[in-house]
Amino acid sequence: MAETRERLLTATNELFRRHGFNGTSLKQITAAAAAPTGSLYHFFPGGKEELAEATIETSGEVYRQLFELIADAAANPAQAITDFFEGAATVLAETDYIDICPIGTVAREVASTNDRLRQATDRVFDAWIDAVTIRFEGAGLPRRDAAELAVTVVAALEGGFMLTRAARDPEPLRAVGRQVRRLFELTLATATAERG
């Protein structure tokens, strides 16, 4: 039974990546999950909204963990920025530019129309921003600089996904990654110089 719940979440995630929230029907989800309609309401009594909320939360946590893994493996946060943006650009190019993560699209679709889902996307973005802030602080940036730079990294990443998918070209996301890394390095150099 737990397997059916997983299949429903995976199918929802995949469909949101291609069609977004409004472009995905419950019928498509149960068909893709090979699950009866009744099972959807068994696991998600709140229907599409509850399923979407669980998908946003699960997918958000997977991406946070991926970021932590990449940051742990990198020599420093500057290299982690490059690894994350380059990795995302490569995956997008290799998967025909299907959305790498459904949250950005869903966030824009629901921001003015579904407050429960808007709050779910906001919690995910906050968790990502916190994770990046901690890494930047660990590298020696003052808290305030680290937090503001982390907001910019998440915004630039999401906007970079959008430009790369619109152009069907990995280069915009790569360019954004190079610029964001430069901003981090320049900010760190300034902070280090100020500390003397």
Added chain:
Amino acid sequence: MAETRERLLTATNELFRRHGFNGTSLKQITAAAAAPTGSLYHFFPGGKEELAEATIETSGEVYRQLFELIADAAANPAQAITDFFEGAATVLAETDYIDICPIGTVAREVASTNDRLRQATDRVFDAWIDAVTIRFEGAGLPRRDAAELAVTVVAALEGGFMLTRAARDPEPLRAVGRQVRRLFELTLATATAERG
């Protein structure tokens, strides 16, 4: 008659800002425009797709012109960045965080599902990136730096819209604007120092 066409475009733009492409029906558009269904197909024989393409093009051009106006009025491109991001953050906060521009949401919705509309969003982003590149080059940046920074400004702006709408808080977009301005200023200082 031309007035009906305008009303249809305006209604589509407003509905896309709230509900996105997939969340908007032709019925909602004709109702909001107070136009008979027949008039929609008279002006846009290709139906929703053609109407969406015209909306993306019109709205993209309006925003490009707005950027030029703000850049003309600002003392320099650094101030123009602040004016544009601060202005957008204020408008979002004052209009209950309805999307300030429908193109970013539609771009993500259609990227994998409608190639004609994907290309329309790509042309708009390219026009914006070119406009910003020209200003940055005019300020003294080498072409390559100017272009890569312009891509980053557009990505950060679109990602900043997303974060500010998800949080219902103008601060993320403001923070992104401050960081992007800093990146421009540091890049300009480096280029100026290198020229001697």
